[in-house]
Amino acid sequence: MAKDPVENTSEFDLGDFVAGKKFANFEHDFKGIVEKIYEHSLLVVITENDPEDDATVNEYNHRAVLRMSDTKILVKTDNPAPRPEKEDDEKADKKADKKDAKGDKA
Template sequence: MDIQVGNTVRCKANGNMEADFSGVIEKVYENSALVNITDYDAKTDSMNIQDLQNKAVISFGKMKLVSAK
């Protein structure tokens, strides 16, 4: 997967978020990336998003490229 800064991705729910969410890649690591969360399920994750300050590190295996920069 060719993940780069600025790409939009769809991420699977994980330990930090209860529902799937979308975001923009801010930084790429070896096996994961820092995602600025832009779209999420407000019913289930409104408190989580505040705790995370709209950011989460997600492994490449838990994300799908939506659009490239």
């Protein structure tokens, strides 16, 4: 069964360059690019790390899942994915209300 796509309501976008805090086997903080956005976390491709952490980065296949709360945006992407505007949602709700009102009169 396919799931509906989840709307991105976070401050992060695919392609953002971010800084991640050390965790697990990492001895130092690292930097990378957001590859996927989850509800409260990010999948980041590690692009810059301390040489002491090379073995860990290789073991993790150059990827890490980070909490959004522990991740800092260093450079926003120039080409973020489009997000639905709230005004469009409000307009759609008003149209639906008008249709319901017309249907009640008949």
